[in-house]
Amino acid sequence: MSHEKPSENATLHRTISWPMLVLYGLGTMLGAGIYALIGEVAGAAGAYAPMAFLLAAFIAGLTGASFAEFASRYPISAGEAVYVSAGFSSDRLAMIVGVLIVSSGVVSSGVMFRGFVGYSQEFFHTAPWVGFAALAIAIGGFACWGIAQSVLAIAIITIAETAALVLIIGLGLGADSITQTPMAPPGEWNGAVAGVIAGAVLAFYAFIGFEDMVNLAEEVKRPRRTVPIAIFSALAVTTVIYVLVAWTAVRTTPLDALAQSHAPMTFIYSNLTHWPKGWVSAIAMIAVLNGALVQVVMASRVLYGLANRKWLPSWFGEVYVYTRTPVKATLFVTALVFTAALFMPLAALAQATSFFLLIVFTLVNLALIRVKAAEPEHGEIFTVPIIIPWLGATSAAGFATLSLVEFFR
Numbered sequence: 001m002s003h004e005k006p007s008e009n010a011t012l013h014r015t016i017s018w019p020m021l022v023l024y025g026l027g028t029m030l031g032a033g034i035y036a037l038i039g040e041v042a043g044a045a046g047a048y049a050p051m052a053f054l055l056a057a058f059i060a061g062l063t064g065a066s067f068a069e070f071a072s073r074y075p076i077s078a079g080e081a082v083y084v085s086a087g088f089s090s091d092r093l094a095m096i097v098g099v100l101i102v103s104s105g106v107v108s109s110g111v112m113f114r115g116f117v118g119y120s121q122e123f124f125h126t127a128p129w130v131g132f133a134a135l136a137i138a139i140g141g142f143a144c145w146g147i148a149q150s151v152l153a154i155a156i157i158t159i160a161e162t163a164a165l166v167l168i169i170g171l172g173l174g175a176d177s178i179t180q181t182p183m184a185p186p187g188e189w190n191g192a193v194a195g196v197i198a199g200a201v202l203a204f205y206a207f208i209g210f211e212d213m214v215n216l217a218e219e220v221k222r223p224r225r226t227v228p229i230a231i232f233s234a235l236a237v238t239t240v241i242y243v244l245v246a247w248t249a250v251r252t253t254p255l256d257a258l259a260q261s262h263a264p265m266t267f268i269y270s271n272l273t274h275w276p277k278g279w280v281s282a283i284a285m286i287a288v289l290n291g292a293l294v295q296v297v298m299a300s301r302v303l304y305g306l307a308n309r310k311w312l313p314s315w316f317g318e319v320y321v322y323t324r325t326p327v328k329a330t331l332f333v334t335a336l337v338f339t340a341a342l343f344m345p346l347a348a349l350a351q352a353t354s355f356f357l358l359i360v361f362t363l364v365n366l367a368l369i370r371v372k373a374a375e376p377e378h379g380e381i382f383t384v385p386i387i388i389p390w391l392g393a394t395s396a397a398g399f400a401t402l403s404l405v406e407f408f409r
Contacts, residue, residue, distance in 0.1 A: 015148045016220045018230055021213055023155035025234030028209030028294035030161055034245055035265050035284045037206050042249060043259030045199025048192055050246040052199025057239040059200065059399065060207035062392035063361045064235050065384045066368045068228035071214040072382035073371070075223035078305025079214035080360055087367025091311060097360055098306045101211075104356040105299035106333065108208070109139075110340030112292040116285050123282075132341045135292065140334035143296045144320075144327045147219050150297055154290055161287040164280065165241050168265070171272040172248030201402050205354050206242060209291075210235055211361070212298040215305070228382040248272075296333050303329040358400035365393035 016024070038049070045052040070083040080101050085094035117131040143150055210231050217223040245268075249258060253271045261267040266280045304326040307317030320327040368389040377383050 014219055014221050016151055016216060016226075018226045018233075020151050020155055021216065021220055021226060021230040022233045022237070023158045024151055024216065024294060025210055025213045025230060026162065026237060027154040027158040027290045028212055028298075029207055029234065029238045030158065030165070030241070030287060030291075034165065034206055034242055035161075035287050037202060037264075038245060038249055038268070039258050039261050039264035041199045041203045041206075041246065042253075042255050042264075044202055045195045046255055047250045048196050049199055049250050050243045051196045053203045053206070053239070053242040053246050055196060055200035056203035056207055057235065057242070059204060059395045060210065061235055061239075062388055063365060063396055064210045064231050066365050066389045066392050067211055067214055068231045069382055069384050070364065070368060070371075071217055071227040071231070072224045072380075073375075075217040075220070075227060076305060077215055077218050077301045078303075078309065079217060080211065080364055081302070081306060081311070082309070083364050083371075084367045085309075087370040088363075093363070095306070095311045097363060098302055098311065100356045100360050101215075101302050102299045102333070104208075104360070105212075105295040105302070106336045106340050107356070109292040109295040109299075109337040112288045112295070113337065113341035115288045116292070120285060123278075129342055132338050135289070135341075136334050136338040139289070139293050139296055139337075140331055142293060143300065143330045143334070144323060144325055146323045146325055147216075147297070150293060154294055157286050157290040161283055161290065162241065164265075164283045165245055168269055168272065169241075169244045169248055171269075172244075172252055175248075175252045175272050177251045178254070197402075201399055203242070204358075204399055207235070207238060208354070208357055209294065211357065212294060215298050215301040218301075218305075224380060224382070292337070296330065296337065299333040300326050300330040303333065355400060355403050358396050358403060361396035362393050362400065365389040365396060369393070 041052050042049045067079070071079060074082050074086065076082055078098055078101075081094040081098035084097045085091060088094075113132050113135050114128075116135060117126075117128050120126075120131060142153060213231055213234065214227060217227055220226050249264075249268050253268050258264055258267060263281060263284070265284055266277050269280045270277050303312060303316040304319070306312040307314055307329075316326065316329045316332070318326065318328055366389070369386065372383075372386055372389070
């Protein structure tokens with residue numbers, strides 16, 4: 001009889017196909033984005049909200065292209081940390097990037113935990129900590145169960161939340177347009193261009209999630225080809241949905257009321273039809289839950305990858321042989337998410353997520369510039385023109401600066 005320890009010699013399992021990886025990426029972008037942010041973007045950009053989403057998509061696409069090339073060059077977990085290590089030959093900087101990515105996943109999940117509990121008040125009333133604990137147990141357990149099961153659940157929920165958004169777009173196509181004056185951007189932001197830029201800074205958060213996809217590379221079939229295609233596919237689908245939902249919102253919904261709404265998608269839906277609206281809140285809750293599951297899976301894989309490269313204790317890199325998942329890392333991340341949701345204010349969580357990732361995006365783009373100069377390209381690697389990471393680094397650094405300015409404002 002074998003006395004092999006549950007984690008000894010176990011490795012991650014390659015079970016994820018291109019469609020499932022696309023749905024995984026959509027799961028975090030849609031769940032964390034349009035359901036929560038459409039009102040905020042409308043408040044900043046007014047009737048120009050669709051243009052704000054387009055600008056944010058362009059900025060995200062630049063960095064997404066850099067991630068696609070890196071994922072083709074180094075199809076392994078802890079992607080961002082590995083990319084920065086390759087570009088700057090600094091394990092310390094790579095370790096910092098890895099910690100930032102895990103931190104962004106933790107605080108982003110904290111945002112989603114709080115959002116879920118907020119939406120749930122329409123159906124039942126419990127103390128927030130009870131809701132956070134129940135979510136932590138459910139999501140942690142699912143993430144530990146297996147990557148195939150987790151990604152399948154994410155895919156099913158993503159299809160449901162996407163269908164709800166498509167329904168709202170369809171209702172908007174047949175609705176009468178209302179005449180309204182574009183809102184002036186708040187504070188010192190004046191003019192349409194400034195409003196679009198302000199809205200794009202907020203909308204950028206709605207595209208966060210494509211970077212999570214690279215951290216599943218060791219569980220993806222044919223990752224050098226699959227991951228780059230999946231990143232572009234997820235960004236394209238997300239952009240189309242966001243722009244059409246924003247267009248529907250500004251055509252059919254009073255902008256001042258939309259900007260003040262705590263449940264913006266439910267508000268848009270209620271303006272389009274007299275059908276029962278409780279199901280929209282339920283879908284929003286599920287979408288937020290879906291995003292949290294994606295982030296927990298991602299952050300645990302980053303810890304696993306960092307441990308495999310000896311940048312963290314080997315404890316984080318242990319894979320349970322029966323589930324083929326890094327159970328200890330997953331439970332650690334889940335505990336951090338529960339703590340973040342319990343003690344950190346919602347605004348601070350969202351601002352921290354965006355700022356952390358924009359710093360990482362800047363470093364990843366700069367790292368690709370250095371790698372492209374030092375390492376030859378060959379036919380098996382997906383590549384982008386050198387101008388792409390230069391533009392990606394500049395735009396990410398610019399958005400990080402704007403985020404910091406808005407935080408102190």
